[in-house]
């Protein structure tokens with residue numbers, strides 16, 4: 309079977325759906341291919357923090373910030389490996405893209421937060437749980453425009469079709485057999501990263517101990533398909549060895565769900581002996597490296613009722629602390645000693661770790677691990693603990709693009725008709741993606757890719 313549209317988008321995650329909507333807003337008919345039975349990708353299961361310098365909300369909270377600071381932290385946070393031009397686009401467009409989402413009905417909370425490894429309080433949280441607000445906003449738009457837009461689920465792109473060195477379509481496997489999708493203007497690759505592809509992780513991993521037995525926070529469709537398809541037609545892949553781990557995986561599933569932390573300021577990490585071992589406001593790679601050095605690469609997140617004033621308060625994954633405790637995924641106690649006993653760590657060590665931490669909260673001084681981010685002491689019952697291990701989270705490397713989201717070949721030349729956006733691209737986050745920058749990246753560059761593919765008439 310053959311189908312035709314102005315723009316064909318491969319992947320129905322946050323990047324792909326942003327691209328689809330923006331392509332349509334710029335006059336294109338659009339077909340989205342999604343290999344899983346439903347759209348949403350990682351956005352659907354993420355904490356959905358979105359970094360943007362936001363004059364309105366930050367001023368109300370008394371937070372000083374600037375787009376240049378966002379730029380600097382992103383560039384330096386990735387050890388200056390990221391492309392400054394792409395980072396500029398990211399930080400300049402982060403807030404306008406929030407306004408774009410709001411113009412389509414999406415709601416963000418008024419209060420901003422610092423997300424794990426995010427380095428600054430500029431993370432926006434959607435009102436709807438997890439990333440459903442993003443996906444629902446795009447899907448509502450697509451439904452309202454269903455005469456010119458179509459989403460095909462259970463449909464896996466397998467190959468890009470070239471003619472005269474130009475991408476003109478995509479081959480796909482659908483439940484009804486092979487499908488040929490012809491694109492009048494362009495194809496956008498938005499297939500995400502490869503954190504869920506163990507062989508590919510092993511092939512490219514250079515910076516970590518073996519990742520073979522680690523789990524991932526990602527959805528099962530994050531298998532790097534788009535990287536293979538793009539490479540096969542000569543696209544340049546960069547920084548593929550830059551694989552991000554988080555110290556926040558569920559020990560059984562690797563997923564982020566069950567993570568009890570609310571904001572970086574109000575929790576500590578302790579190892580199986582009940583001792584702290586790292587600055588819990590540090591970069592993600594720094595924290596994860598430190599965790600690998602602890603017994604069984606295992607830690608407990610410890611916090612108190614400042615994070616959960618009542619038992620029905622929910623974490624970033626829409627789970628209430630009471631639910632987690634009932635399910636045995638978190639522990640609750642009236643004293644730190646009792647908490648330590650429940651989780652089998654040395655009570656004296658835990659009490660001492662918390663006391664030392666509390667005295668730093670009081671003075672605001674940098675502590676022995678270099679921590680500077682504090683808000684409340686851990687001193688008000690109930691106290692909570694949750695277990696966490698290293699997990700594979702994000703692949704910073706990928707397809708090289710320019711500031712118009714056009715795909716480049718090995719000689720730095722644009723491949724006509726081909727665009728890419730989201731985690732499948734490389735060159736923005738360098739060695740280390742800041743927490744809260746992924747949603748901003750995939751939304752900003754998804755929108756740009758859609759605009760440019762729609763306008764392309766090469």
Ligand code: ADP
Nearest residue numbers: 319321322323343349350465499500529730731
């Ligand atoms: P991003 O954050 O960049 O949007 P995600 O991983 O969240 O990346 O989303 C990528 C989406 O692309 C997922 O929904 C995934 O199932 C889908 N996908 C991956 N490979 C293919 C493929 N070969 N064909 C169609 N869809 C794909």
